[in-house]
Amino acid sequence: MHPITTSEDELFELIKQRIHTNSLCQRVLHGRGKRYEALERINIEWYPPYLFVQNFGDALPEQLRIALEHVFDALDTVEAILIQSREWPDFVTSVFASRNPLELPLIFPGMIDDGLHCEIKLGKNRNTGVFLDMRAGWFWVKAHSHNKRVLNLFS
Template identity: 50%
Template sequence: MSAQTNDILQQELLSNLSRYQDRAARVFHGRGKYFEALSSLNIEWYPPYLFVQNFSESLSDDIAASLKKVFDNNLYISAIIIQTRSWPELETSILYQRSECELPIEHTAKLSDKLKSHVSLGKNRNTGVFLDMRAGWQWVEENAQDKSVLNLFSYTSIFSLFALEGGAKKVINMDMSAGALRTAQRNHNLNGISQGK
């Protein structure tokens, strides 16, 4: 990987981390192939944890060095977690950390000024939140007033949180996974917004 590519990764991360300082966000989307040399990476921010999803068999030394520079120069990052996803294998480890922590990290992440969600970093292939759905969350919140919302394949029901925050009179969450629905109930309770809706 070239020095220019390393610089691009660091610049993108720093720009997006400053934009989303206190809330969970996708801060690098390499899988969109805009940065071809970095197309094996997605990086998500669950303050104070940087969660790197690596879709190649191993993380290159150059990428690890770029991440180390970002980590060393930004004390608000507590740890960088790497999840290598070479299908069907899944391996998660802590690349850098400021103090001792163990995987999986069970964490409450801020999604917006008012909403938060439980996330699990390093336990499964998914964290409990699909951060690339942020524009959809906003749309639902802006259009849910006095509506009944059916959330099919709801997973942990993040869309329902935004619907209720936007004034939905009722939400129904449906998913095949009982575990995901338990986390969804936990998320609704965590935000204290369902009130029988």
Template identity: 35%
Template sequence: MYQLIEKALKIQFQQLIDEPRRIFHGRGYLYVGLEHINLDWFPPVLLITGYKTIEDADSLISLVKQQDELDQIKSIVLQRRSGKGAPSDCVWGENIPKFIVVENGLRFEVQPGVHQNAGLFLDMRLLRTWLKQYSKGKNVLNLFAYTCSLSVAAMAGCATQVVNVDMNRSSINWGNRNHELNDQDLRSVRTIPHNIFRSWGKIQKMGPFDLVIIDPPSRQRGSFDAEKDYVTILKRLTRLCKPGSDIIATLNSPYLGSDYLPNLMQRYQPKYQLLRQFPASTGFEDKFPEKGLKVYHFRG
């Protein structure tokens, strides 16, 4: 039943893996019958996520342990996304609710299994790498900041200031811890723990911005609906940004295709030209890429 997962585990765990990564991407719909299963590695914890009931989960857990030839896995966590609140259990090893991982030289606090999301989106690795390379000297606005991994990367790339906006104060506090983990001066990290759509005045006072990151959830009750709310943000760009500014805009919705956001930008902010769409990060190959995470770079 789980031969393809076994193969992926064998390939990955025959060597030391010291950075977080996706081990198996069932949600990419490339593996028939396994579309509901993802495996993520947050060393030393392996997180198994089931988007519906995983049949014979005990066999899958045993298989994971068998393929860990170098004894890297200290804990296996099983998360049931189909259950209310996405409940999780430590199904093998020691319970490690909170710890630090290192990606591309940057340190991040993660809590796999404690919340619905672990605190570090592995599919954004390429964007974090890009921000570390191209943020020097820039005033950066990070909308829907979550745990601020993108602003950590921007500060590591010598941004002059980052402004993190997220209505979830606990996420912002988590983000500040991430900045501190990387010895980044919090005097250059501004935070607005409020609803973006009620905070435009505060945001504008901290501009103008050289780089704006728009990384919203596709649909979050009471917070953001991509089809209704993206336009509102795009219309604000000319008031927030310097001429020639860069815009990183993401869309993670299976219902809105690859052309949706570029067409929206062309209609409401035609001066911003699409420079590139980022490829999928390693491990996130998708049979239907237009339904997965889409990350765009505009400039205008």
């Protein structure tokens, strides 16, 4: 599969469509899946009302920077956009855009499924407290655990 070249307008539409009316925490873009050219080192996650961008590269790609500015300007549901630069072994989280002053880390309950909440921590650690790419696994466990207790060992 060849990577898809995306402009800032296409990125804006992709991000906007995935977060516009969604109140659930979700993975918006998994660039590390190598589907989007120039975004191979980027992950974007939506933790309403915060958009969280993980940058595993040197600099934020220009088309993404522009798309994020457009998302922030167009959607008042986005309270802030945070960028976490994650060059091993260091990481730094900064506020890209915010409607109000923020103090990091942000710690708040995030809805990951109907009636299922998890404490989200943005800016304190490398992970956020929830692994959104495991959503299919959550649904499988839910479907197979009626009247059972489940111990989550992140496996």
